[in-house]
Amino acid sequence: QLQLQESGPGLVKPSETLSLTCTVSGGSISSSSYYWGWIRQPPGKGLEWIGSIYYSGSTYYNPSLKSRVTISVDTSKNQFSLKLSSVTAADTAVYYCARRYLAAAVNWGQGTLVTVSS
Amino acid sequence: QSVLTQPPSASGTPGQRVTISCSGSSSNIGSNTVNWYQQLPGTAPKLLIYSNNQRPSGVPDRFSGSKSGTSASLAISGLQSEDEADYYCAAWDDSLNGHVVFGGGTKLTVL
Numbered sequence: 462q463l464q465l466q467e468s469g470p471g472l473v474k475p476s477e478t479l480s481l482t483c484t485v486s487g488g489s490i491s492s493s494s495y496y497w498g499w500i501r502q503p504p505g506k507g508l509e510w511i512g513s514i515y516y517s518g519s520t521y522y523n524p525s526l527k528s529r530v531t532i533s534v535d536t537s538k539n540q541f542s543l544k545l546s547s548v549t550a551a552d553t554a555v556y557y558c559a560r561r562y563l564a565a566a567v568n569w570g571q572g573t574l575v576t577v578s579s
Numbered sequence: 580q581s582v583l584t585q586p587p588s589a590s591g592t593p594g595q596r597v598t599i600s601c602s603g604s605s606s607n608i609g610s611n612t613v614n615w616y617q618q619l620p621g622t623a624p625k626l627l628i629y630s631n632n633q634r635p636s637g638v639p640d641r642f643s644g645s646k647s648g649t650s651a652s653l654a655i656s657g658l659q660s661e662d663e664a665d666y667y668c669a670a671w672d673d674s675l676n677g678h679v680v681f682g683g684g685t686k687l688t689v690l
């Protein structure tokens with residue numbers, strides 16, 4: 462059964478770069494037809510798609526975040542990663558990683574809370 | 580401000596049928612399929628409906644989806660207390676090189 466697990470610092474200082482990794486188990490990140498993505502949810506608010514990546518490296522980013530986001534993939538480790546630069550308090554959220562088929566996030570990680578604060 | 584528009588809240592009594600609407604535009608719902616997610620309190624969202632009206636394995640047939648033009652709907656029949664959750668619609672948006680857009684979410688209360 463496919464599982465996704467987010468990992469990374471739970472606290473990031475303003476203006477710094479948020480870095481998270483998603484480890485995939487129970488399946489290969491190199492599977493065709495699937496994209497791997499990041500979604501976030503600020504406390505008490507709705508979902509926001511950050512972006513996604515194919516195992517070959519092709520990416521799609523949310524235009525509102527594109528200038529600050531980088532998503533990369535490491536097929537040797539079965540992992541993909543998120544970097545969000547120049548963070549502010551508005552980037553405080555639960556960050557989820559997910560496997561995307563067509564436009565649907567079929568499998569989700571449990572999520573990790575990242576707080577931006579000095 | 581979400582790209583897709585949902586009512587912030589909905590409610591119903593056990594056994595009742597409730598619907599949640601999702602309105603978009605020609606660049607998203609009008610030209611792509613709609614997916615629905617259920618988020619129970621304190622948990623990660625779960626895919627409930629994909630490709631407008633398809634249920635993943637394990638999702639009860641009480642849940643159904645439909646799409647017409649630039650709008651979509653999620654219907655829940657035989658409402659149960661465990662259906663109390665937040666529901667989100669989502670779709671691919673063809674603008675600006677393409678990306679996924681979500682609705683703002685609808686909190687469903689079972690009275």
